Each structure stands twice: as C-alpha cells, then as structure tokens.
Amino acid sequence: MKTNANSTAAVPVISVVGLRKSYGSHEVLKGIDLSLLRGEVVALIGPSGSGKSTLIRCLNMMETPSQGVVSFRQQDVGDRFRDTGDKIGIGTLRRHVGMVFQHFNLFPHKTVLQNVTEGPIVVCGRPRQEADALAMDLLNQVGLVDKHAAYPNHLSGGQKQRVAIARALAMEPEVLLLDEVTSALDPELVGEVLAVIKRLGEGGMTMAIVTHEMSFAAEVSSRVLFLDHGIIAQEGRPDDIILNPQNERLRSFVSRFKS
Amino acid sequence: MTYNWDFHSVWQYYDLFVWGLWISVVYTFASILFGVLIGFVACAARLSRWRVLNLMARAYQEIFRCTPLLVQLLWFYYAFPLLVGGSIDNRVAALLTLSLYVGAFYAEIFRSGIVSIDKGQREAAAAIGMSPWQSMRRIVLPQALKRMLPSFINQSVIQFKNTSLVSVISVADLAYMAAVVNGQTYRPLESYTVMALLYIAMLLPLTQAADWIEKRLRVSD
Numbered sequence: 317m318k319t320n321a322n323s324t325a326a327v328p329v330i331s332v333v334g335l336r337k338s339y340g341s342h343e344v345l346k347g348i349d350l351s352l353l354r355g356e357v358v359a360l361i362g363p364s365g366s367g368k369s370t371l372i373r374c375l376n377m378m379e380t381p382s383q384g385v386v387s388f389r390q391q392d393v394g395d396r397f398r399d400t401g402d403k404i405g406i407g408t409l410r411r412h413v414g415m416v417f418q419h420f421n422l423f424p425h426k427t428v429l430q431n432v433t434e435g436p437i438v439v440c441g442r443p444r445q446e447a448d449a450l451a452m453d454l455l456n457q458v459g460l461v462d463k464h465a466a467y468p469n470h471l472s473g474g475q476k477q478r479v480a481i482a483r484a485l486a487m488e489p490e491v492l493l494l495d496e497v498t499s500a501l502d503p504e505l506v507g508e509v510l511a512v513i514k515r516l517g518e519g520g521m522t523m524a525i526v527t528h529e530m531s532f533a534a535e536v537s538s539r540v541l542f543l544d545h546g547i548i549a550q551e552g553r554p555d556d557i558i559l560n561p562q563n564e565r566l567r568s569f570v571s572r573f574k575s
Numbered sequence: 576m577t578y579n580w581d582f583h584s585v586w587q588y589y590d591l592f593v594w595g596l597w598i599s600v601v602y603t604f605a606s607i608l609f610g611v612l613i614g615f616v617a618c619a620a621r622l623s624r625w626r627v628l629n630l631m632a633r634a635y636q637e638i639f640r641c642t643p644l645l646v647q648l649l650w651f652y653y654a655f656p657l658l659v660g661g662s663i664d665n666r667v668a669a670l671l672t673l674s675l676y677v678g679a680f681y682a683e684i685f686r687s688g689i690v691s692i693d694k695g696q697r698e699a700a701a702a703i704g705m706s707p708w709q710s711m712r713r714i715v716l717p718q719a720l721k722r723m724l725p726s727f728i729n730q731s732v733i734q735f736k737n738t739s740l741v742s743v744i745s746v747a748d749l750a751y752m753a754a755v756v757n758g759q760t761y762r763p764l765e766s767y768t769v770m771a772l773l774y775i776a777m778l779l780p781l782t783q784a785a786d787w788i789e790k791r792l793r794v795s796d
Contacts, residue, residue, distance in 0.1 A: 378698060378701065397706055410702060411703075414703070417695060417702075419695055421693070421698060421699035423699070435705075438713060439704040439705055440704075483703065484702070
C-alpha cells in the first residue's frame with residue numbers, strides 16, 4: 317500500500333466525520349469533524365473532560381465511536397480487526413497509525429530493544445536482523461542506544477517515553493498520535509521528550525498531539541484545536557488560538573496554562 | 576508419659592506406605608493435569624464476551640469452591656451413579672472429583688492473573704497492530720504467568736494434601752494405607768506419625784522451592 321507523497325499532499329491521511337462517543341448516558345464527543353493532512357501537526361488542547369483524549373483514541377479505534385466514521389487514506393475503517401470488503405480493518409489502521417501513551421505502557425518483560433522490535437517482527441513479519449538495525453537507528457535518534465539491553469524499569473520516565481516513541485516509529489507510521497505524553501513526567505524530564513517530538517515534526521511526521529504544554533503546542537503545531545464540552549470550540553493557527561486568543565473561555569483556559 | 580515407641584513393627588509394612596504414597600502422587604499429578612485443562616477452559620469462558628459461557632463457568636466454579644471436597648467425593652461416588660443409572664468406579668470418581676475441584680481454583684488463579692495485567696499493556700500491543708491473540712500470547716500471558724506461579728504452586732501443594740480424602744471412598748492412597756497398617760499393628764501413634772512425616776517429606780521441598788521462585792521473580796520485576 318505505497319502511496320505517492322506528491323499526489324496525496326492535500327489529501328487527508330486520517331479523518332473523522334460526525335464522530336460521537338458516549339459512555340452510558342454521558343456523551344463525551346458530540347459530533348466532531350476532523351481531517352489530518354499529510355505533514356500536519358495538530359495540537360488538541362482543552363480543559364480536562366473536554367474529550368480530547370477520547371478523540372485522539374478514536375483516531376486509531378482504541379475507543380470505538382458510538383457514531384460517525386473514521387477513515388484512513390480515504391478508506392472507511394470497519395469494526396473488524398481484518399479488512400472486510402471495501403472497509404479496512406482496525407489492525408491495518410493501527411499498523412499505519414502509531415500511538416504514544418501518557419503512562420508509556422512499555423512491555424516490562426522485554427528489553428528496550430525488544431520493545432522496539434516487537435511490532436516490526438511480530439506484526440510486520442520482518443527478519444530480526446533487519447528489525448534490530450531499524451530499532452538501533454531509532455534508539456539513536458531518541459538518544460538511547462546505550463540503553464538497548466536495559467529493561468524498562470531501569471529507565472527514568474523521560475527515557476521510557478522516548479523508548480515508547482521509538483517503538484511507535486518502528487512501525488514506520490504515517491501518523492503519530494501522542495496522548496498527553498509528558499503529563500506523567502517529572503518537570504525536569506519533559507524537555508527531553510518534547511525535543512524528540514519537535515524534531516519529528518520538523519522531519520515532516522504527521523501528528524496529533526493532546527497536550528497541556530501551551531508553549532510547546534504553539535511552537536510545534538501547524539494547527540490548534542480547542543475542545544470544550546465534546547465539540548471543537550475553536551480552531552486555527554497557533555498564533556491565533558494560543559498566543560492571541562479572542563474567545564473569552566479560550567483566553568481564560570490558555571492563561572491558566574501559560575506560566 | 577511412658578509410651579513405648581515401636582516404629583519397627585510399623586515399618587515392617589513400609590511397602591504399603593510406599594505404594595500408598597505412590598498412589599497419592601499419581602492422583603495429585605493426574606488431577607493437576609486435568610485440573611489445568613479444565614481451569615484453562617473455565618478461565619477462557621469467564622473471560623469471553625459470551626454471557627452464557629460466562630455464567631456457566633461461574634456456576635461451575637462456585638459449586639466446586641463452595642462445597643467441601645469431602646462432600647463432592649461422597650456425592651460423585653454415591654449420589655451421581657443414581658442420577659445417571661449404573662455405578663462408578665471409585666478411582667474414576669476420585670480422579671474426576673479431584674480434577675473438577677482443583678480446576679475451579681486454577682480457573683480463578685488464571686483469570687485473576689490475566690486481569691491483573693494493566694490495561695495499558697493490551698492497548699500498547701493493540702497500538703502497534705497486534706491482534707488480540709498476539710497481544711495475549713506475547714504481552715499479557717508472559718507477564719500473567721509470572722504472577723500466577725506462586726498461587727498455582729500453593730494450590731497444587733494443597734491438592735497433594737487433599738488427595739488424602741479419597742481414602743473415604745476406599746482409594747488406597749497414603750492415608751488409606753496408614754489406616755491399614757494401623758489395623759494390622761494396633762500402633763496408631765506410629766502409623767499416623769509415619770504418614771504425617773511422609774506428607775511433610777514430600778511437600779517441604781516444594782514449599783521451599785515456591786518461596787525461592789517467588790523471591791527470584793520479585794527481583795526480576
């Protein structure tokens with residue numbers, strides 16, 4: 317499924333239409349339309365409970381939407397793991413859409429290197445040597461080559477999160493979803509993770525980022541969405557949304573997070 | 576107390592003790608083997624999304640966990656044949672009951688081990704495109720098995736002791752043989768002490784090994 321980057325430049329890599337998500341009688345997302353274009357870095361900001369994490373988790377079907385359709389490269393995603401008919405499967409979607417979590421979720425019984433090679437070897441069926449070489453290259457990019465034989469519980473939070481990013485990148489994803497990836501980190505470790513993400517953005521990686529780091533969002537993103545009560549309340553360039561907010565609710569939210 | 580210990584006359588029957596011990600070991604291993612299979616199936620049923628399977632497995636577990644093993648043995652040997660017509664061999668009844676009994680506990684050990692693994696592990700596996708089965712086999716189970724091991728060994732130690740109950744339906748295990756020796760020698764103190772020592776000799780190494788394994792697993796966590 318190789319695509320020509322030039323011909324798909326203005327085409328959404330991943331999009332949702334009419335997305336709604338309820339837990340019981342509580343509706344978290346109340347109709348979201350969103351498209352991520354190739355090379356775009358979209359920051360999702362908003363108060364807790366606004367639905368930003370639920371939204372990003374719907375993009376790789378980690379949460380099943382109650383209503384609405386997720387599509388990847390303009391093909392609808394079905395509710396099965398495998399491709400069925402004209403719909404692509406959840407497994408196919410996730411093979412091309414990486415995700416990094418707030419709590420890292422590294423595999424504690426595997427070394428750093430094995431964490432990174434697990435996907436390429438098990439899911440993509442690549443030979444071990446090739447996967448090892450790829451993983452070492454990625455660990456080099458996140459500055460953790462010397463830790464490749466360590467187990468996750470011997471790493472700091474920031475190191476764990478950089479391994480988690482390398483693990484997601486090992487699948488050579490077309491989109492990377494980052495769900496509050498610095499929220500569980502000690503303040504002094506946030507910078508090393510943000511630096512890695514910033515480099516990825518500069519390298520052209522398509523990303524959706526849920527974050528509370530306003531200055532980081534302003535710096536790295538090409539578009540900012542402000543979610544409030546399950547809808548996209550404001551949307552625009554980081555300059556307009558974060559640095560110069562017009563809406564009263566947005567202004568009070570942003571000012572609370574700007575130090 | 577001026578009791579005159581006489582292990583010598585009791586030890587004349589050492590072949591009975593050895594044979595009884597062998598039978599106890601056989602029933603232990605056979606029931607553990609079947610129990611693991613039953614426990615695996617019941618655990619899968621408990622974790623399945625199919626409600627009927629779920630309820631059936633639950634009912635099975637509760638019936639066997641909430642009645643004494645002795646009651647189960649008596650029921651399967653004396654009552655069950657009346658229900659289905661015909662008779663049941665006491666050895667079959669013993670093995671069947673022991674297996675179903677330990678299977679109910681194994682199912683719970685397996686289940687709680689699996690659900691104790693953080694949801695984030697399954698999510699991380701899913702996020703790199705693993706199928707539910709790949710995630711279970713490569714990510715969840717290796718971690719869960721480690722957590723299950725101490726309780727599994729513990730339950731198996733209890734199982735070895737529980738086999739002594741099959742003597743009530745005349746299966747010639749160690750406890751049964753000790754009673755036979757007592758009948759021959761009129762030496763209950765010696766007969767039953769030898770029996771108790773044989774149980775200890777079998778299980779003490781196992782409990783020590785379990786402690787050692789548990790300590791080692793904790794280090795590698």
